[in-house]
Amino acid sequence: MPHDHPDHAHDHDGMSPSGHPYRVDNDGPLTYWQQMEIAMRELLIEKGVTTAAAIQAQIEAMDARSPANGAAVVARAWVNPDFKARLLADAAEASREMGFDIGPLKLIAVENTDEVHNLIVCTLCSCYPRNLLGLPPDWYKTRAYRSRAVREPRAVLEEFGVNISKKTKIRVHDSTADMRYIVLPARPEGTESLDEAALAALVTRDSMIGTGVARPPE
Amino acid sequence: MADRVRIKAWAPPGHVRAPWYLRGKAGVIERELGAFGNPEQLAYGVAAARKPLFRVRFTMLELWGTAAESPDDTVDAEIYDHWLERLAPDAP
Amino acid sequence: MGGDAAGPVPMEGHDFALWEKRVDALMVLCSGAGLFTVDGLRRVLEDMGEDVFENHSYYERWVMAVNQNLIEAGVYSVEELAARMAEVAKRGESYGEAASG
Numbered sequence: 001m002p003h004d005h006p007d008h009a010h011d012h013d014g015m016s017p018s019g020h021p022y023r024v025d026n027d028g029p030l031t032y033w034q035q036m037e038i039a040m041r042e043l044l045i046e047k048g049v050t051t052a053a054a055i056q057a058q059i060e061a062m063d064a065r066s067p068a069n070g071a072a073v074v075a076r077a078w079v080n081p082d083f084k085a086r087l088l089a090d091a092a093e094a095s096r097e098m099g100f101d102i103g104p105l106k107l108i109a110v111e112n113t114d115e116v117h118n119l120i121v122c123t124l125c126s127c128y129p130r131n132l133l134g135l136p137p138d139w140y141k142t143r144a145y146r147s148r149a150v151r152e153p154r155a156v157l158e159e160f161g162v163n164i165s166k167k168t169k170i171r172v173h174d175s176t177a178d179m180r181y182i183v184l185p186a187r188p189e190g191t192e193s194l195d196e197a198a199l200a201a202l203v204t205r206d207s208m209i210g211t212g213v214a215r216p217p218e
Numbered sequence: 219m220a221d222r223v224r225i226k227a228w229a230p231p232g233h234v235r236a237p238w239y240l241r242g243k244a245g246v247i248e249r250e251l252g253a254f255g256n257p258e259q260l261a262y263g264v265a266a267a268r269k270p271l272f273r274v275r276f277t278m279l280e281l282w283g284t285a286a287e288s289p290d291d292t293v294d295a296e297i298y299d300h301w302l303e304r305l306a307p308d309a310p
Numbered sequence: 311m312g313g314d315a316a317g318p319v320p321m322e323g324h325d326f327a328l329w330e331k332r333v334d335a336l337m338v339l340c341s342g343a344g345l346f347t348v349d350g351l352r353r354v355l356e357d358m359g360e361d362v363f364e365n366h367s368y369y370e371r372w373v374m375a376v377n378q379n380l381i382e383a384g385v386y387s388v389e390e391l392a393a394r395m396a397e398v399a400k401r402g403e404s405y406g407e408a409a410s411g
Contacts, residue, residue, distance in 0.1 A: 039394035122311030177296035233353035239313030261353035
C-alpha cells in the first residue's frame with residue numbers, strides 16, 4: 001500500500017533540515033495518539049475546514065523556518081546600526097523587512113551588553129518565536145528549564161557551558177503574554193572583517209534564547 | 219520614577235496568565251505594552267474584554283530572598299492590569 | 311511551575327515525526343481559522359494536570375488539546391471521532407498504513 005513521505009523532499013543526506021536523523025514513525029506500531037491525529041485530520045478535511053494541500057504547505061513552511069533566519073537578522077544588526085535601531089524598536093517589522101514571513105508574531109529583540117545578559121523562558125507553557133526561528137528545542141519545553149530559569153538562571157547557564165560574570169546582570173524574560181522574545185547576542189571580538197553571511201554563521205540558536213553566546217571567529 | 223506594583227495574591231482555579239511564583243510579589247512597571255483581549259476569557263471561548271498589559275520587572279531578591287543567586291538579577295513578565303495592585307512609591 | 315526545584319536540564323533533542331508535524335500544522339491552521347485560540351489550547355493543557363505532563367510527550371498532549379478544542383467548537387462530535395478512530399485502527403499496524411485510508 002503506498003504511503004506518503006512528504007518529508008523526503010527535504011532530505012539532506014538522509015538527515016532532516018535540523019541535522020537530526022528522521023524519526024521512523026511510519027513503521028512503528030500505531031499509537032492511540034497517532035490514531036487520533038489521523039482521524040482528526042481526515043474529519044477536518046472532509047468537513048471542509050482545511051485541505052491536505054494546506055496541511056502539507058504549513059508543514060513545509062514550518063520546516064523552512066530555522067535559527068538561520070534569526071541569525072541573518074542578528075548579523076545585519078551587527079553591521080548596520082540603523083537596522084539595529086529598527087530591530088530594537090520593532091523586531092517583527094525588522095524581520096519582515098528582511099523578507100521573513102513571520103505572520104502575526106509580536107517579536108521583541110533584547111540586546112546583550114556588558115551590563116545585561118538576557119535569558120528567555122516561558123514558565124506557563126513553552127512560547128517561543130517559532131515563526132522566525134522554527135520549532136523550539138526539546139530542552140526549552142522541559143520542566144527543569146521552565147522551573148529553574150526564573151529561579152537560578154546562572155546555574156542553568158552553567159549547564160549550557162555559559163558563565164556570566166557577576167558584574168553583568170541577568171535579565172530573565174518570562175513570556176507570559178503574546179510577546180515573543182529573541183536575544184540579540186553580543187558580537188564576538190575579532191570579527192571586524194567578516195561580512196554578514198560569515199557573521200550569521202557565528203550566531204547559534206542558543207545565543208538567541210540566551211543559553212549560549214555567539215561563536216568566536218575561526 | 220517607575221510605578222511600583224504588587225501582583226495580587228489571588229488563587230483562582232482555571233486559566234490565568236499570572237504565574238504562581240509572582241503572586242504577592244512587588245516589582246516595577248518597565249513599560250506599558252498596549253491593550254489586548256483578555257486571555258483568561260479567550261481560553262473559554264467567550265468574548266474577551268481588552269485589558270492593558272504591562273511588563274513588570276522583579277528582582278531575584280524579591281522573588282527568592284536569601285536563596286537568590288544574585289539579588290540584582292531580574293525577571294520580567296507580562297501581566298494584565300487586573301492582576302496589579304498599585305503601590306505608593308515608598309511602600310515596602 | 312516557574313520557581314519549582316528541578317534537576318538538570320535534559321539536553322537530548324529529537325527530530326519531529328510526521329504525525330507530530332501534522333498535529334502542529336493542524337493547530338496553526340485551525341486556530342488561524344478562528345476555531346479556537348492559543349489560550350484555549352493552553353487552558354486545556356493546564357486542565358490535564360501534572361500526571362499527563364509527566365507521562366505524555368509534547369505532541370501527545372497537543373493532539374489531545376487540539377482535539378478537545380475542536381469538539382468544544384462543534385467541528386465534529388465525540389461520536390464521529392470515535393467511529394473514525396476505530397476505522398483508522400483497522401487499516402493496519404503502522405502509522406504509514408493507518409494514515410493512507
